Amino acid sequence: MFADLGAEGAELDQLVGGLTAADWARATPAPGWTIAHQIAHLHWTDRAALLSLTDADAFGALVEEALKAPDSFVDEGAEEGAALAPAELLARWRAGRAALGAALAQASPDVRFPWYGPPMKVASTAGARLMETWAHGQDVADALGVRRVPTARLRHVARIGVRARDYAHAVRGLPSPVGEFRVELTAPDGAGVWAYGPPGAEQRVSGPALDFCLLVTRRAHRADLALTATGPDADRWLDTAQAFAGPAGPGRAPRDAQ
Structure with a gap:
């Protein structure tokens, strides 16, 4: 599972790693979201998952912020990240993926960690991150006119x-x-x-x-x-x-x- 999550992130990284600033600003099928918004959202959610695994109090603070604006907190998080320079956003996303991968590998497989929905074990957390990485990667691929080859992941x-x-x-x-x-x-x-x-x-x-x-x-x-x-x-x-x-x-x- 953890290897599959890493591979999914690496495949999306290949799509965006060499993009120009103009490409990062391309619209995706998600209304109002550019490619930068898609990667910013993934980075934001990876950070939340990392805090869930490593700092329950800090994650609880994120949940409290989300409850204050339940209809807009996802868009606001994406907007904040998308405002960064593309190189900075890419670097932060890469670092966040690496940190989350390490935390998942080290976490106890039997503990349920807090989330915005029901608490999840690390295998479920990794599966959810893979699902979201693949889905938002599809938005990026559609924006670029790229057909991805489906895999067993x-x-x-x-x-x-x-x-x-x-x-x-x-x-x-x-x-x-x-x-x-x-x-x-x-x-x-x-x-x-x-x-x-x-x-x-x-x-x-x-x-x-x-x-x-x-x-x-x-x-x-x-x-x-x-x-x-x-x-x-x-x-x-x-x-x-x-x-x-x-x-x-x-x-x-x-x-x-x-």
Whole structure:
């Protein structure tokens, strides 16, 4: 897990490491966010995760600040970092990634550390950071017109998306479906299937792992993805799925509507 998180960050670093100042100012699909905002947000969240692991009091202070402005603290953090010179922002992000990686490797695997949602063990923290790095990396890639090659690291993103099914309903004020779903995703290399849930479940979702990960991170509209739902609850889930905490936001519009 920790090696996969490091690899995900390194891949995004390759995308942004040689960008010009003009490129850092390119708009991304997230309204109002440039490439600099995307990297600044990742740096801000890496710092929060580091404090969660190493300084619970300092992390508690961050949570108190967030509660004062629940609808704007994420944007404010990104805006602050995006105002830095690109070279400074890049250096801070790199240093923060390294510090977080070291803290994750040293932390007890059995302790639950505080977070903005439920406390998490280090494996879950690393998985969440990988998911967010990949998702915001997709925004950067889209802004640059780059197609990334999907890797087996998407397994971590898919797992979070499956496990967050009930949360995705709750954040929209919807009741959780009854019973487990069967999810079968074709691995990025096409050589296998990642399966979750009981084989005999009536409610089912299937399709490419990449498409499922784009869906649950809300980086693509369902209409543009090759995902199939069997059963009304599974079908509804494909409209509400999200792997991250907080409001879902508007998501991406279908390509035909852009």
